[in-house]
Amino acid sequence: MTGEPSIAETRDRKDCAAQRVSKTAKRLFYQRGIRAVGVEEIVNQAGVTKPSLYRSFGSKDDLIVRTLEERFDHSLAWLDDLEARLPDDPLGQLRAIIAGIAEQATNPLYRGCPITNAAVEFPDGDHPARRLALRYKIAMRARLLHIVERLPVDQPDLLTDGLLLLFEGARASRHTSCARGPAASLRRVAEAMLDSFLPA
Numbered sequence: 385m386t387g388e389p390s391i392a393e394t395r396d397r398k399d400c401a402a403q404r405v406s407k408t409a410k411r412l413f414y415q416r417g418i419r420a421v422g423v424e425e426i427v428n429q430a431g432v433t434k435p436s437l438y439r440s441f442g443s444k445d446d447l448i449v450r451t452l453e454e455r456f457d458h459s460l461a462w463l464d465d466l467e468a469r470l471p472d473d474p475l476g477q478l479r480a481i482i483a484g485i486a487e488q489a490t491n492p493l494y495r496g497c498p499i500t501n502a503a504v505e506f507p508d509g510d511h512p513a514r515r516l517a518l519r520y521k522i523a524m525r526a527r528l529l530h531i532v533e534r535l536p537v538d539q540p541d542l543l544t545d546g547l548l549l550l551f552e553g554a555r556a557s558r559h560t561s562c563a564r565g566p567a568a569s570l571r572r573v574a575e576a577m578l579d580s581f582l583p584a
Contacts, residue, residue: 402440404430410451414498418448418505418513448502449512455498456520463527474534478578481528482547486571489554490563496555524548537581550574 408430412421423444427437441447462484470476488494495501503517525548532540532547554570561567 401430401432401436405432405437405440405447406451406454409447410454413448413451414495414501418502445512449516452499452502452513452516452520456516456523459520459524460527474531475582477531478535478547479575481531482571482574482578485551485554486567486574489558489567489570492563494555494558494563496558497552500552500555535581536583539581543578543581546577547574550577 405426409421409426412426412429423434423437426447427434430437437447441450463481466477466480470480499517499520502513506513508514509518525544528547529540529544532544535543537543550570550573554567557566
């Protein structure tokens with residue numbers, strides 16, 4: 385026995401360090417903004433070294449994209465779960481989405497959509513975070529439209545865009561009006577919009 389770590393042990397340590405870095409970065413980026421958080425602070429709080437960070441993430445931009453992709457995947461998994469639980473009930477799925485986003489938007493710790501926040505911080509259309517944000521918003525609209533198209537409504541695109549505008553507005557308003565601002569009315573307004581499109 386040489387006392388040296390095996391390849392599997394080395395890989396496990398690397399994976400563990402990468403997970404700590406990703407978790408720490410995701411928290412700090414969301415709490416304070418991506419540009420305000422440096423690599424030094426991330427590695428210090430994650431309890432890893434800079435070389436270990438760069439072995440898992442080639443650059444800060446790579447780390448930014450990875451944390452946003454995790455949030456992207458989480459959102460899509462939530463929609464997948466709703467579809468699995470309510471496969472034949474698009475109206476139930478839509479009401480659950482409205483309720484979920486309304487609850488999220490009034491959470492005292494909520495600071496808006498992290499992917500939208502990233503897009504605001506990186507206005508350059510060529511930045512990888514901005515490209516991911518665009519891909520995310522297109523994917524989420526497509527998923528919402530897929531649900532709305534199964535309802536007995538005449539203008540599914542219009543209803544989808546109306547709901548998305550409400551969701552985005554409620555999320556953005558948290559930056560200026562806190563939990564008791566317009567975000568507190570999201571569920572009632574979204575339900576009223578939905579009812580106005582559905583047949584009497």
